[in-house]
Amino acid sequence: MTLTGGAQPGGPATAGALDLAVSVRRGEFRLDVAAAVAPGEVLGVLGPNGAGKTTLLRALAGLTAVTEGSIRLGDTVLDDAATGTFVPAEQRPVGLVFQNYRLFPHLSVRDNVGFAARSRGARRAETRRHADRFLGQLDLAALADRKPAQLSGGQAQRVALARALAAEPALLLLDEPLSALDARTRLEVRSELRRHLADFPGPVLLVTHDPLEAMIMTDRLLVLEDGRVVQQGTPAEVARRPATQYVARLVGLNLYPGTLTSTDGQVRLADGGSLTATPSDQALVAETDVLVALRPTAIAVHSERPGHGSPRNVWAGTISGLELLADRVRAEVEGQPSALVDLTPAAVADLKLRPGLPVWLSAKATECDVYPNRPLPK
Amino acid sequence: MRSPEDRGRVPWPLALPALLTICFLLLPLAGLIVRAPWRSMDRVLAESQVVEALRLSLLSASAATVLSLVFGVPLAWVLARARFRGRGLLRAVVTLPLVLPPVVGGVALLLAFGRRGIVGQYLDSWFGFTLPFTTLGVVVAETFVAMPFLIITVEGAFRSADRGYEEAAATLGATRLTVFRRVTLPLIAPSLVAGSVLCWARALGEFGATITFAGNFPGRTQTMPIAVYLALERDPEAAIALSLVLLAVSVAVLVALRDRWLTTGTAA
Numbered sequence: 001m002t003l004t005g006g007a008q009p010g011g012p013a014t015a016g017a018l019d020l021a022v023s024v025r026r027g028e029f030r031l032d033v034a035a036a037v038a039p040g041e042v043l044g045v046l047g048p049n050g051a052g053k054t055t056l057l058r059a060l061a062g063l064t065a066v067t068e069g070s071i072r073l074g075d076t077v078l079d080d081a082a083t084g085t086f087v088p089a090e091q092r093p094v095g096l097v098f099q100n101y102r103l104f105p106h107l108s109v110r111d112n113v114g115f116a117a118r119s120r121g122a123r124r125a126e127t128r129r130h131a132d133r134f135l136g137q138l139d140l141a142a143l144a145d146r147k148p149a150q151l152s153g154g155q156a157q158r159v160a161l162a163r164a165l166a167a168e169p170a171l172l173l174l175d176e177p178l179s180a181l182d183a184r185t186r187l188e189v190r191s192e193l194r195r196h197l198a199d200f201p202g203p204v205l206l207v208t209h210d211p212l213e214a215m216i217m218t219d220r221l222l223v224l225e226d227g228r229v230v231q232q233g234t235p236a237e238v239a240r241r242p243a244t245q246y247v248a249r250l251v252g253l254n255l256y257p258g259t260l261t262s263t264d265g266q267v268r269l270a271d272g273g274s275l276t277a278t279p280s281d282q283a284l285v286a287e288t289d290v291l292v293a294l295r296p297t298a299i300a301v302h303s304e305r306p307g308h309g310s311p312r313n314v315w316a317g318t319i320s321g322l323e324l325l326a327d328r329v330r331a332e333v334e335g336q337p338s339a340l341v342d343l344t345p346a347a348v349a350d351l352k353l354r355p356g357l358p359v360w361l362s363a364k365a366t367e368c369d370v371y372p373n374r375p376l377p378k
Numbered sequence: 379m380r381s382p383e384d385r386g387r388v389p390w391p392l393a394l395p396a397l398l399t400i401c402f403l404l405l406p407l408a409g410l411i412v413r414a415p416w417r418s419m420d421r422v423l424a425e426s427q428v429v430e431a432l433r434l435s436l437l438s439a440s441a442a443t444v445l446s447l448v449f450g451v452p453l454a455w456v457l458a459r460a461r462f463r464g465r466g467l468l469r470a471v472v473t474l475p476l477v478l479p480p481v482v483g484g485v486a487l488l489l490a491f492g493r494r495g496i497v498g499q500y501l502d503s504w505f506g507f508t509l510p511f512t513t514l515g516v517v518v519a520e521t522f523v524a525m526p527f528l529i530i531t532v533e534g535a536f537r538s539a540d541r542g543y544e545e546a547a548a549t550l551g552a553t554r555l556t557v558f559r560r561v562t563l564p565l566i567a568p569s570l571v572a573g574s575v576l577c578w579a580r581a582l583g584e585f586g587a588t589i590t591f592a593g594n595f596p597g598r599t600q601t602m603p604i605a606v607y608l609a610l611e612r613d614p615e616a617a618i619a620l621s622l623v624l625l626a627v628s629v630a631v632l633v634a635l636r637d638r639w640l641t642t643g644t645a646a
Contacts, residue, residue: 061549089548102546106564119552119560167550 016074023068037203044218062089095169101160103148116167273336277368298367422619439581442520458536484590515592520581531573535566
């Protein structure tokens with residue numbers, strides 16, 4: 001079904017790739033992003049608060065002006081600072097699901113979902129049919145006559161998605177779509193949302209700061225910190241080899257920047273200490289900047305210095321904190337290097353661990369993953 | 379012993395003036411009711427002049443409110459949203475009739491739209507159209523005085539309305555005009571009603587600008603406040619009766635709108 005008067009500049013909304021290389025300056029803050037998203041691909045944008053994730057979405061939706069660079073969607077140029085091209089938000093084939101949904105409080109669910117069709121001049125009956133189709137698809141038919149205030153969080157999220165999809169956009173943007181939900185609802189909505197995103201033919205950008213959401217809902221991740229892209233890759237790559245401390249903390253890894261001193265895997269750590277790793281990457285040569293990732297479960301804690309036949313990496317430290325995670329205890333150990341170590345509660349009891357206690361740590365060289373530390377773009 | 383409920387107790391330096399104010403505001407109304415010539419009410423109200431004045435008052439106040447809505451709401455939007463030089467000055471000028479003595483407003487209207495006014499002389503010589511001393515003149519005078527109440531109320535609402543909804547509408551393909559019509563206006567509806575009520579009440583009670591600009595012709599320009607004032611010299615009983623009618627109309631409007639609109643209207 002096509003909407004009357006729904007013609008977009010540059011032709012109807014087709015599934016074209018998104019291609020962007022932009023700078024957005026807002027006062028002191030500067031966002032620099034270059035990325036490409038294929039049709040049907042879900043790109044996760046991960047980053048701490050204030051990294052520029054929402055600014056990126058707003059620029060794509062035409063709500064914030066681009067200072068430099070361009071945004072292309074398929075054959076359409078949405079923004080080009082060089083030529084002064086700017087397609088206003090209402091003419092962009094871009095759907096945006098806002099973080100707090102922004103459902104129109106005075107309109108019923110059906111009228112919210114039909115809003116785009118109505119705005120483009122569709123008649124009442126046609127709008128209703130169009131809206132009902134999307135309400136049906138998202139299992140919302142029973143709620144059609146409710147007002148947003150009468151919806152639960154999960155329902156409101158679905159209505160917001162239905163409203164964005166009903167505009168039949170060529171590019172879909174979601175700003176932390178699950179952050180307003182409680183933990184249980186989030187679990188339900190997540191798998192459902194994933195299914196709907198998989199059905200969407202165009203490129204999708206999903207902004208989040210939830211690592212789990214980023215891992216399971218996206219095809220590829222772009223990590224933003226402080227307005228810059230610090231890492232791009234598949235969720236598996238990012239989770240295994242984080243490029244920054246922020247990502248390492250999110251995925252629960254110890255991350256140490258350092259310099260490879262020899263090709264046999266000796267790494268001099270930037271913050272003191274050294275680790276011996278087993279380089280899996282043959283391209284690594286001596287004196288290159290590397291990162292060493294080490295899982296908290298791969299580190300062992302000893303009350304005395306481990307003897308002969310022990311792992312290659314052994315170092316001393318002091319327990320500075322203990323925290324109970326679901327079924328294990330995470331110990332914070334200060335030393336060279338400092339580390340997070342995961343232990344069983346039984347091990348904590350056996351070793352009589354407590355803050356302030358000096359301990360020995362050990363890790364096998366094969367557990368230390370060493371990889372190049374690429375300088376961040378300035 | 380003090381209990382937490384004591385927090386609701388009012389200290390006497392506040393309670394005393396508050397009580398005095400209540401008396402000051404309510405005593406005159408009480409006087410009106412106590413001294414009302416209940417027995418001659420029928421006679422006074424049956425007079426054709428009274429009925430005419432009441433009809434004219436309701437009609438012109440309503441017309442002034444409609445005019446204020448049609449022309450005031452767009453201006454309120456411009457003042458709240460458009461960015462241009464001299465916006466602060468414009469806002470001050472627009473709200474000047476709020477503080478201007480109404481009689482001065484009437485004189486100013488005469489100088490503008492009177493038969494020899496700067497605009498009025500052309501209206502007269504080109505179209506043979508005169509505004510002063512006509513029913514339309516009453517509407518114009520009331521609009522001049524009452525419209526700022528509406529503009530101020532609605533402008534505040536436009537300014538504090540959540541722009542997020544308008545952005546959402548834009549991403550759904552709505553043009554600015556559609557956003558205004560289908561999102562912004564419905565969202566500020568409570569303030570729109572509250573502003574209209576204020577505007578209507580002010581127009582209904584308008585006296586100074588009306589009598590200066592439109593005069594006092596029974597059936598044509600004589601509104602209720604003017605009738606009350608004139609009756610006070612000729613027939614005080616009639617003046618009290620007319621005042622009661624106006625009071626009743628005001629109270630009726632307040633009661634009718636309070637539950638549905640005014641409470642939310644002030645909160646919005």
